[in-house]
Amino acid sequence: MSTYKAPLNDMRFALYDVIGAEAVFAKLGFADATRDVLDAVLDEGARFCETVLAPLNAIGDRIGCVHDKSSGAVTTPPGFKQAYAQFVEGGWAGLVSPVEFGGQGLPHAAGVPLKEMIDAANLAWGNFPLLSAGATEALIQHGQAWQQEVFLKPLVEGRWTGTMCLTEPHCGTDLGLLKTRAQPQADGSHAITGTKIFITAGEHDFTDNIVHLVLARLPDAPAGSKGISLFLVPKVRVDRDGNTGGANTVRCGSLEHKMGIHGSATCVLNFDGAQGYLIGQPHKGLMAMFTMMNTARLAVGLQGLGLSDRAYQNALAYSRDRLQMRALSGAKFPEKAADPIIVHPDVRRMLLTCKALIEGGRVMGYHGALLVDIAHHAPDEAERAQADALLGFMTPIVKACLTEWGVECTYHALQCYGGHGYIAEHGIEQLARDARITTLYEGTTGIQALDLLGRKVMQLQGAGLQVLLGMIEQFCADNEANAAVAEFIAPLRDKAAQWTQLTMQVGKRAAANADEVGAAAYDYLMYSGYVALAYWWARSVAASEASAQSDAFKAGKRETARFYFARLLPRTLAHAAAIESGTQTLTTLDAAAFDA
Amino acid sequence: MSTYKAPLNDMRFALYDVIGAEAVFAKLGFADATRDVLDAVLDEGARFCETVLAPLNAIGDRIGCVHDKSSGAVTTPPGFKQAYAQFVEGGWAGLVSPVEFGGQGLPHAAGVPLKEMIDAANLAWGNFPLLSAGATEALIQHGQAWQQEVFLKPLVEGRWTGTMCLTEPHCGTDLGLLKTRAQPQADGSHAITGTKIFITAGEHDFTDNIVHLVLARLPDAPAGSKGISLFLVPKVRVDRDGNTGGANTVRCGSLEHKMGIHGSATCVLNFDGAQGYLIGQPHKGLMAMFTMMNTARLAVGLQGLGLSDRAYQNALAYSRDRLQMRALSGAKFPEKAADPIIVHPDVRRMLLTCKALIEGGRVMGYHGALLVDIAHHAPDEAERAQADALLGFMTPIVKACLTEWGVECTYHALQCYGGHGYIAEHGIEQLARDARITTLYEGTTGIQALDLLGRKVMQLQGAGLQVLLGMIEQFCADNEANAAVAEFIAPLRDKAAQWTQLTMQVGKRAAANADEVGAAAYDYLMYSGYVALAYWWARSVAASEASAQSDAFKAGKRETARFYFARLLPRTLAHAAAIESGTQTLTTLDAAAFDA
Known part of the structure; x- marks a missing residue:
């Protein structure tokens, strides 16, 4: 089984010494984001990730999420639900959400090392809070006051989770083709009908309710991507006063069987006239989605980083332990039966490739997150605009490169193990399988490249x-x-x-x-x-x-x-x-x- | 599910038009290796691989081999045993083995397109005959006459299969560390004791007997790699006259749980004073193994090629069918809802990368196989020596590059599918997982590189x-x-x-x-x-x-x-x-x- 220890020293180095986050936070008016607070977040976060999440990673892979065809319910792997309860109890869900909605109001970049740790410890589990964060951000930016009161607060507290329902069987990248329909109702709500696929965290047993954000077409919608609106569809009906009713007509039809992230519920969701509420302006749903795309894409980049680091840590330990052959330049440990393989330049080539891509990638990823804070909160408009331009430029680079490097680093790490890397019990092959999703979802590498250059x-x-x-x-x-x-x-x-x-x-x-x-x-x-x-x-x-x-x-x-x-x-x-x-x-x- | 169609036209082009195999075979004295015969092998081989092996690939992955702890028996996935019976009945097992041992006497290179097809159709299944081929070659080159009579003929006919037992828990690359012991017995046989791991096809239900070739140390053996001898250890005891006795004391202790090739039995084998026979000279076991290393390594290179091709074929079909976005230079199929993704230059980049590495790699791999024939059979000694030098040089290149490219091509193919590539039902992710073993076994890429340069x-x-x-x-x-x-x-x-x-x-x-x-x-x-x-x-x-x-x-x-x-x-x-x-x-x- 692979182990994980949060690289706290290098995280602090990246955050404080290289990108100078502490000073930036102060300048942006985050009075609470002092070094003491940030350090406590790092230390406590590391404890949670290392002791609660990391040990669940292998069982999550082996057992996965289980779908009950008769009820549509999804049971998460053993321990996942309890870990989520601890996460909520620890106040982690709302770490970087605004205080006015029940969050702790820390800057976005302060949550990013925690995000890296969660992904390294248990990527599949981490997808549940990740999707909530996306829904939270959408409601902060585009929700009406009553929607924020009724739906946003439970999300920030972690009592409910969220999803993003974009993809349909015939359209992923090309959302202009989507068919899900929204029919206006007399009470101002909409009846949503259609099938969405690849819905991460679309159904589970963590919470009583799930807030689906769904792209759909109004009856009068223009064709293509300019006719798409965003709707909020709760799993359990909720009225404008926050009263919950019965089950909504949205149901998980099946779970996908995937190469990896087995503990992450990837759902087919069937909406059958489900009660939904319009978020933001009609036909502007895609724009509303795009506003949270930077953070979602940066977040997936961090997934590549986290998996790389866990793979590297284990490969490094293995390379120091495993005795095989002598150094070509003469025995380095003549008292042992053979030299540890880290003496071999080619093993060092693989390890140093990981170290270079991980530690460099960490700084690049954290800096991207800092740009989110600057773009939103810098007092000077020109500074905000400049940060926003750089953020837009760096987002596809961070997303694509950190995930491509995630595939590469898990490859090298596995290779350091030789044939043992192919065996499930070492846990390295799981990291390689899990990493493989990251260059696909939230826009493939090819899509990131078009976003960057085009x-x-x-x-x-x-x-x-x-x-x-x-x-x-x-x-x-x-x-x-x-x-x-x-x-x-x-x-x-x-x-x-x-x-x-x-x-x-x-x-x-x-x-x-x-x-x-x-x-x-x-x-x-x-x-x-x-x-x-x-x-x-x-x-x-x-x-x-x-x-x-x-x-x-x-x-x-x-x-x-x-x-x-x-x-x-x-x-x-x-x-x-x-x-x-x-x-x-x-x-x-x-x-x-x-x-x- | 992924499909497979043998690329017969390109195989013929590589074999006949580029490397001129037909003329070489004639020159080497393979009178039977006419174009008619070779074409029949290709056509019939393709039929077998496409209709029998390829459809079993997914079930082999899903169900895998199953180990019975109480008996040590291994049950292969549904259909595997029947497919092997058809393989034997079709005379495929001895295709390139000498006529004197019951084979069909075709040149080595004539079997290589078949090998590619088998690997593409069902890599896990293909490992069973592959290991037999290795044991067969060892016995042809190093077996005594009685050993050839008793053990080689059943191997060539396919009635028995073979294995290569090298690796132990503490040594893979560095065989000098191995501990398995061989104790001389009064009857001239040896009692073999030790534990071998990663033994492909080490136990199964295809045949009544299995011929294990085992590296072990004699009591007087010098330390290190110069003290290793090669022994033949049958699963069922066989005496020098070919009479089978009871079960030998070799037992499959467990199967490894692997990232891929689930249908291939990767066994821990425990030898407990098992009856064995010395093959070749004492203490020269590693040299005997090395004589078959070129063909074994070329064969693994072909595994990378076969998987690449199957992945490419499916990605190509998907890219022609899947409609998503318009070409940046304007709609190419305005009558459709969107253009097929093959219009996009970046999708073409991935497909052409596969095509270039596969079709070029095919020629390089087939030429390597042809060098085996020339090195063995050219009438002129200088020509044999030259071919042998080039073969030795190209073997690590073919092995490492074709397998690294196998990892790369299955990556690109999966990427063409977008998120759908991550879903098991499309069968592409299996190819990517299966490909991952090929840069590890039979010497990692790093080991190939040292062999080449050092x-x-x-x-x-x-x-x-x-x-x-x-x-x-x-x-x-x-x-x-x-x-x-x-x-x-x-x-x-x-x-x-x-x-x-x-x-x-x-x-x-x-x-x-x-x-x-x-x-x-x-x-x-x-x-x-x-x-x-x-x-x-x-x-x-x-x-x-x-x-x-x-x-x-x-x-x-x-x-x-x-x-x-x-x-x-x-x-x-x-x-x-x-x-x-x-x-x-x-x-x-x-x-x-x-x-x-």
């Missing part, structure tokens, strides 16, 4: 990219004389310059042929992720050297940064070549000629 | 590399005026020159520090695989243009080669940079400082 770069004239390039140049200028990071300055400036040049090149080509965006998007996204990570690694080394961390910690940051620049950053060469090759090699071949 | 390049002075570089230069020289492939000549020559230069650079460094081999090995292996594949793609285009294939087929080869050169071959840039960066970024950090 929307954030092309449509928005690369405003976010400009902010980041400015930060990189500022860092380089500030650190020219800093011996600790001098070696990274020139490569960073080179990559930043190439990034600008590649962006202009694609922009020019896309003006002539829109397919150029799709052809370049994936490689542009990965290129961007690797350059952004190089920046965060250079900043991490600078912050580490200036910190009071141990020599071993500083050596870890310095050598991992060197490894990253020497051995991972060159992946940008392959991505740049692919970007430069344009659309021709992708679009010429007739679709009928793809067969062998 | 042994085949450094110890053997790159003899195999020189042969391949000669072939590449010959092809370039021959095709300078060939308009069909002119565009590929200069890049090929560039990469070949860089390959030589990188090899010399690593060699020079390794002379000063042996760790340089381990530090460069993985990237050197992948670099080599991509350059070799570029060569086979250029040859494929030349062969295609010269063939009577359809225009669509020729366009497929040409455009996929262009895609490969433009978008995948640049991965060599990243690998070259990693190779050039040397060992420092891998070995400097203290093992204790890897934690976050």
Whole structure:
């Protein structure tokens, strides 16, 4: 079985020393978000995740959620419900929700290390509160006062949970095709009818009620994505005064059998004239969904990070223990039967790849979360706009890269185990299976890439990219004389310059042929992720050297940064070549000629 | 559920048009290996794999093998046993075994497309005959006459199956550590005692007897890998005259629960003074094992290929059917609700990546198999030696690259399905889980890389590399005026020159520090695989243009080669940079400082 220990020291380092969250929180007016409070959240959160959630991860995988066909009820794996009760009792559900709705009012970024820990400890379980957070955010931004009073407070307290019901059998990415109907009723409510699939946390035994947020079409809706409205459909009927009635006509028809996250209930939900309430404006449902997309996507990025870290921790321990062969340069532990495999450079290559992608990814992910706070709460409008532009630019990068790296890191970690990694009892293969969902849901990597290049770069004239390039140049200028990071300055400036040049090149080509965006998007996204990570690694080394961390910690940051620049950053060469090759090699071949 | 159709046209193209197997077989004296015979093998093999094996793949995954603790017996999934009976009845078991032992005497390479089909249709099932083939080869090369008479013939006929018992709980890669003991008995047999793990096909219900080939130590054995002998241990006792006695004292203690290949029995085998017979010379067991390593490793490479192809076929069909969004360059099917996703360049990127790695990998894998035949049967000793050198060089490349690409292709195929790919019923996630074993067993990718760079390049002075570089230069020289492939000549020559230069650079460094081999090995292996594949793609285009294939087929080869050169071959840039960066970024950090 795999174990998990929250990397509290590195989390604090990322949060305080690299991105300076404490000072930012103070500036944004979060008076309660002091270091004492944040540290207590980290310590208590780690205790909960390590001792309650992590031990349930394997049983959640083995037993999974169980659906009762006759009643439509879903039973979660043993221990999941009790863990959720502890979560609610501990006040975790409302950690970053506004005080006025019963939350603790901490900034968004203060909840992010906890999110990482939950995902590392038990991704399947973590999906239940994650979906509640999405519904909560939607109601904060778009709910009417009575909806907030009746539905939002129980969500914030964790007494009820929420869902997001978007996908239908024939449409996932392309929500413009959706068919679920909303019929206005005399009392101002709507009768919702249709079938939704892939509804995470759509049915379970954690709470008495579930608040479904459902995309559907009003009778007068225009075709396509501009005719979609958002409705709130409770599992148990609730009137405007908060009185609960009988069961609503929404039912879980079945659970999907999946590659992983077996403890997460992935439901087919059938709405049969179910009582629903319009959220926000008619036909503006997709826009309402998009407002919470940044945080949802950043959150899935953290899932990749959490799984990577748990896999890495276990692979590292295994590599220090497992004796096999001698170092090629001579026995390192002649008194043992063989050397531990961590002496072998190729095992170190796999471990350092994980360490570089995880610790760098942690800073990148936490910084994305901090941008959410700045974009919402900075006193200065220009600062908010700038943060919002950078947040929009970084969101698809964080989501796609941290999840792609999650697939990669769990791959390397498993590989360190050799054949033992393939055996269920070690728990590593579960992490690899669980990680595989993260590049798919909340928008595939391909969709993130289109969002980045098509929307954030092309449509928005690369405003976010400009902010980041400015930060990189500022860092380089500030650190020219800093011996600790001098070696990274020139490569960073080179990559930043190439990034600008590649962006202009694609922009020019896309003006002539829109397919150029799709052809370049994936490689542009990965290129961007690797350059952004190089920046965060250079900043991490600078912050580490200036910190009071141990020599071993500083050596870890310095050598991992060197490894990253020497051995991972060159992946940008392959991505740049692919970007430069344009659309021709992708679009010429007739679709009928793809067969062998 | 995923489907499978053997790509017979491309298999024939690879076998006949690209590597010219027919002419080689004739030259090697395989009079029966005519095109008629080979075609019949392909057609009949495809029928068997498509109609018998492929439909059992999902049930094999769902039900798996079942172990009876009280008897030690293993029941294979429903239909597996009957499929094996059909396999034996069809004469497939002995297809490439010598006529003198009851086989059909076809060349090794003639069995390779069948192998690919079996793996694509049902990898878990395919592992049973695969292990028999290994045991068969060992007995052909190292068995005494009576052993061949008593044990080899039933193996060739398929009446019995075989295993290879190497791994023990504390040693896999490092067999020098193994502890299983062999005690000489008065009758010339040996009593074998010890525990072996990860024994594929170690127990099952296909046949009455199982022939275990077991590595163990004689009492007077030197320590380490030079003190290991090879023994034959039948499940049911057999004397020298072929009379079967009672059960031998070997028992399946348990089955492993694995990430995939659930239908393949992965056994813990307990040998408790079991009757065994020495195979070959005392203390030379590891050498005897190594003689069959080339074919076993090539075979696992084909597993990666087969899984990739099945995943690709299904993803391609899905991408043609699934309607979602419009092409960025304007609707391609305005009469439909949306365009099929194959119009999107990013979906094509994933599909073409699969097509390039599969069809190129097929040629590379088949050529590896042809080298086995040439190395064994060429009339000219120099030709045999040359083929053997190239075979030794290509074996780790084929094994590692085709399996790494198997992981990659099943990843892309699943990604084409979006969230649906994560759902078991589509069958794609099974292929991804099954593929994950292939980079682990029969030597991990890291071990293949050390074999390539440490042994085949450094110890053997790159003899195999020189042969391949000669072939590449010959092809370039021959095709300078060939308009069909002119565009590929200069890049090929560039990469070949860089390959030589990188090899010399690593060699020079390794002379000063042996760790340089381990530090460069993985990237050197992948670099080599991509350059070799570029060569086979250029040859494929030349062969295609010269063939009577359809225009669509020729366009497929040409455009996929262009895609490969433009978008995948640049991965060599990243690998070259990693190779050039040397060992420092891998070995400097203290093992204790890897934690976050």
